[in-house]
Amino acid sequence: MKCVFCGYEFSEKEGVGACKGCPMAKCDMIKCPNCGYETLPEPKLVKFFKRWLKSYGN
Amino acid sequence: MKFPSAIGKRNTTPQSHGPAGEDIEGLQKIVIVGNPNVGKSLLFNRLTGIYVTVSNYPGTTVTVDKGRCKINGRDFGVIDLPGMYSLIPITEEERVAKLMLLEERPKTVLHVIDAKNLERMLPLTLQLIEAGLPVILVINMMDEAEELGISIDFNDLEGKLGIPVVPIIATAGKGIDQLIGKIDQYVPILDKFQTSYQKGIESSIKEIESFLKNSYPISKRSVSLLLLQEDEDMQRLVKQKEGKDYDQIDGILKKTSRKYGYPLNYIIKIRLQNEVRKITSSSLAAGPLKTAGFKERLSRVMINPITGIPILIAILYLGLYQFVGVLGAGKLVNLIEGTIFGEKINPVITKFVMSNVPYRPIQDLIVGEYGIITLGITYAVAIILPIVGTFFLVFSVIEDSGYLPRLSMLVDRVFKKIGLSGRAVIPMVLGLGCSTMATMVTRTQETKRERVISTLLLALAVPCSAQLGVIFAILAGHPLALFIWFVVVLLNFILIGFLAARILSGEKPSFYMELPPLRLPKISNVLIKTYSRMVWYFKEVFPIFIVVSVLIWISQLTGVLRVITNGLEPVVNLIGLPDETARVFLFGFFRRDYGAAGLYSMQNSLTGMQLTVAAVILTLFVPCIAQFMMMIKERGIKTAVLIFAFVLFFAFGVGFVLNQALVALGLQL
Structure with missing residues (x-):
């Protein structure tokens, strides 16, 4: 994914790792390892529909 | 030397893609590393010509290109590693690149970076230097950087890093001769840059x-x-x-x-x-x-203060005031709270509970003045959700357009006066969504001084989205009142920041950032982001609102609520507000948006002047419990309590002065 603030490209895994020390870790936010800007990952429902559409297309 | 491998046992045979399958065993190696898409392969081709082998790294499907080159009569093996961002790998490609980099014991490591993205790619250079590897920094795509007006002082960079720096344009073959010369004459320099950590x-x-x-x-x-x-x-x-x-x-x-x-x-x-x-x-x-x-x-117009400030005001007016305030907090809330909840859902549930639940306290808990449904769920679903929903929609558009980094550059100069830098835009902007989360983000500020100042300003003068929407909605019919609210909050933000910067000693921040390009937001992305943020917010708000309703119900039953509001009433009376507003401030301590919803529900019983004063105090008023806990965790209990006490007295102090000033001026709001 790409940080909307600084444009840094990183994986969701790398971003989630940055939040390990936070007591609000359940908030699911992903922090950019470059600038600290936080954003939400794509919701599971959206991921499910994308996968479904892809398999339907195939 | 081979690393003990955790990769599978599969060991594929090298596949030769070249006419003569290059064997570089026994040769001194030149290894090319760098992020993907920086021109490593082009440079590799420039150095080796067409005699190349492409093989899989043992046990993986990751391919590695190998070739030969002749420098000053000597043969060298050249290896083009898969793209890597850091020595700490995430992908399999990065891991292979790291392992090979360490296993090959190269004569020279060419770290290729994109001249347009110097700042993003140099951390790997520092890691390579730190590793004691014989690095040459190869800055590629100089032509594209020059097109963008970027100029790089290579001597300065070379002096600071302590390694050779060579600019090239791999597509045109420019700088390759100089690079070959540097490889040939490479002598490890002892006085290299060393990163110092905490x-x-x-x-x-x-x-x-x-x-x-x-x-x-x-x-x-x-x-x-x-x-x-x-x-x-x-x-x-x-x-x-x-x-x-x-x-x-x-x-x-x-x-x-x-x-x-x-x-x-x-x-x-x-x-x-x-x-x-x-x-x-x-x-x-x-x-x-x-x-x-x-x-x-x-982009330049957005950063220039003369044109950038009117653009910012236009975004605030159209995006926040018109869309969030007038449409979200005004029309949508009227529809959902007034019509759907007020006339349909709540009366039906109230009637059902009254006729089926025999105990008065339980009736109160569900549908009473502070009931779970009539207060908690109504506030969460009918008032807050439409406001944050419209806010998140606007915010996603702003975010996806690439405006936020430009806002950082625009406010950098002003922020420097208050001890911060453009980087502080991140927690400030996130604070509009949730100040608790934003308080945690202050960790990313460079200096301790910045972290304390941004924590203070978040607690004092950055309203959350629901607060902001409610304030826009209740002051929408009073333009002068809205203007006064805006000016008072802004002045407080600048004044307190300025004073804090003078009082707190410490390093002055520096700020530099690469600007990602402006983009036209995609509707699908904006809708997905808005949806995910609303789900996130709702998941967080809903349980808290219900818990708060239960707590208030308990405190009402036990009489504690009366005692606290009685204690607050003289204070709110002193600043020209009626007794009932004490309840709003108390709610605000549980959650800022809960207090905002409380103010929204009693807006018809307040005058324009009272609404202005209440809106200012509610904005400046103490952080909610969650934010306060986060402040303790981040800044320590002493600093957190000091900020809390200061904000509490300051908010009511400003309210008192504002009320006196408005009365003295006789303004009709």
Whole structure:
């Protein structure tokens, strides 16, 4: 994914790792390892529909 | 030397793609590393010609290109590694690149970076230098950088890094001769740049180094840093080499990890990034563009204070006031709260509960004045959700357009006066969504002074989205009142920041950032983001609103609510507000948006002047419980309590002065 603030490209895994020390870790936010800007990952429902559409297309 | 591998046992035979399958065994190696898409392969082709083999790294599907080149009559093997961002790998490609980099013991490592993205790519250079590898920094795509008006002082960069720096344009073959000359004459320089980390990390590095008795392919400092960052390959290698001593090293790693809230790889990464910023502050300059397109011109207009401030005001007016305030907090809330909940849902449930639940206290708990449904759920679903929903929609558009980094550049000068830098835009902007989360984000500020000032300003003068929407909605019919609210909050933000910057000593912040390009937001992305944020917010708000309703119900039953509001009433009366507003401020302490919803529900019983004063106090008023807890965690109990006490007295003090001033001026709001 790409940080909307600084444009840094990183994986969701790398971003989630940055939040390990936070007591609000359940908030699911992903922090950019470059600038600290936080954003939400794509919701599971959206991921499910994308996968479904892809398999339907195939 | 081979690393003990955790990769599968599959060992594929090298596939030759060249006419003669190059064997580079026994030759001195030149290894090319760098991020993907920086022109590594082009440089590889320039150095080797067409005689190339493409083979899989043992046990993986990752391919590695190998070739030969002749420099000054001597043959060298050239290896083009897969793209990598850091020595701490995430993908399989990165891991293979790291392993090969360490296994090949190269004569020279060519770190290829994109001249347009210097700051983003230099952290890997620092890691390579730290590893003691013979690095040459190859800055590619100089033509594209020049097109964008970027100029780089290579001598300055070379002096600071202590390694050769060569600019090239791989597509045109420019600079390749100079690069070959540097490879040929390469002499390791002893006075290389060394990144210094926090004291705790530095002492752990030294402790670990003292246990590393054997030889390693990279410096012991770099081995220690990789261990601290939980690099599994290095852990295996050190375990194998040091045997029993690894237990002591492991003890140091665990002890160091416990000291820090964030994982050490994150802390180290941030430090590297900060070091890069310092290095590039004098080596890198953005000059006038040669050919500025529409987006570039728009970008410059957004950053220039003369044109940027009117643009910011237009965004605030259209995006926040018109869309969130008038549409979201006005029309949508009227529809959902007034019609759907007020006339349909709540009367039906109230009637049902009254006729089926025999006990009065239980009736009150569900549908009473502070009931779970009539207050908690109504506030959460009918008032807050439409407001934050419209806010998140606007915010997603702003975010996806690439405006936020430009806002950072625009406010950087003003923020410097209040001890912050443009980087503080991140927590301030996130604070509009949730100040608790934003308080945690203040960790990413460079200096302690910045962290304290931004925590204070978040607690004092940055309203959350629901507060903001409610304030816009209730003051929408009173333009002068809205203007006064805006000016008072803004002045307080600047004044307190300015005073805090004078009182608190510490390093002055520096700020430099690469601007990602402006983009036209995609509707699908904006809708997905808005949806995910609403789900997130709802998941967080809904349970808290219900818990708060229950707490208020208990305090009402026990009489505690009466005691607290009685205590607050003289204070609110002193600033010209009726008794009922005491309840709003109390709600605001539980959650800012809960208080905002409370103010919204009693707006018809207040005058324009009272609404203005209440809106100012509610904005400045103490942080909610969650934010306060986060402040304790981040800044320590002493600083958190001091900020809390200051904000409490300051908010009511400003309310008192504002009320007196409005009365004295006789303004009709």
